Amino acid sequence: MESSGIPRVVVAAALVDIRERVLACCRRGPSALAGGWEFPGGKVEPGEDEVAALVRECREELGVDVEVGSVLGEVPLPADGWVLRVRFGRIIAGEPRLITHSAHRWLARDELDDVPWLAPDAPLIEDLRRYLGTAPPDTRSGV
Numbered sequence: 001m002e003s004s005g006i007p008r009v010v011v012a013a014a015l016v017d018i019r020e021r022v023l024a025c026c027r028r029g030p031s032a033l034a035g036g037w038e039f040p041g042g043k044v045e046p047g048e049d050e051v052a053a054l055v056r057e058c059r060e061e062l063g064v065d066v067e068v069g070s071v072l073g074e075v076p077l078p079a080d081g082w083v084l085r086v087r088f089g090r091i092i093a094g095e096p097r098l099i100t101h102s103a104h105r106w107l108a109r110d111e112l113d114d115v116p117w118l119a120p121d122a123p124l125i126e127d128l129r130r131y132l133g134t135a136p137p138d139t140r141s142g143v
């Protein structure tokens with residue numbers, strides 16, 4: 001934990017499409033993380049609103065506009081004092097482009113294990129498995 005005792009946050013988006021698939025993104029780097037799959041997102045800047053940070057990251061990484069919904073879950077990251085918080089979201093404009101990632105895949109519920117997710121994401125994938133296909137998207141996203 002950093003000296004303030006307040007966790008620093010990586011926000012990321014479980015972007016779900018009309019077919020109930022979630023967007024998985026393959027990291028290019030750094031080398032320790034390259035080839036691992038993740039939810040698009042990044043660090044919340046000091047003083048930045050979390051939802052605004054997620055909208056910014058999705059524009060930077062995917063070139064899309066997103067609407068951000070409720071929290072899927074939160075897990076600790078290996079870096080001391082950091083947490084990863086994943087929120088549901090949906091793309092409202094644009095098509096994902098390979099800007100910072102090496103590959104994208106839209107994964108259906110039964111395909112969630114087809115890619116090697118970054119290790120901290122494992123509990124979130126289990127949460128996602130329970131959600132996908134069980135609730136209408138507008139209920140889940142809260143938007």
Ligand SMILES: Nc1nc2c([nH]c(=O)n2[C@H]2C[C@H](O)[C@@H](COP(=O)(O)OP(=O)(O)OP(=O)(O)O)O2)c(=O)[nH]1
Nearest residue numbers: 010011012038039040041042043077084118120121
């Ligand atoms: N975006 C994202 N990051 C994840 C996930 N799972 C996971 O362990 N992480 C880790 C990887 C990184 O150590 C950290 C995110 O840092 P980052 O480097 O992508 O953040 P950033 O986009 O703000 O990048 P930078 O400007 O600091 O370089 O969180 C995930 O599902 N999505």
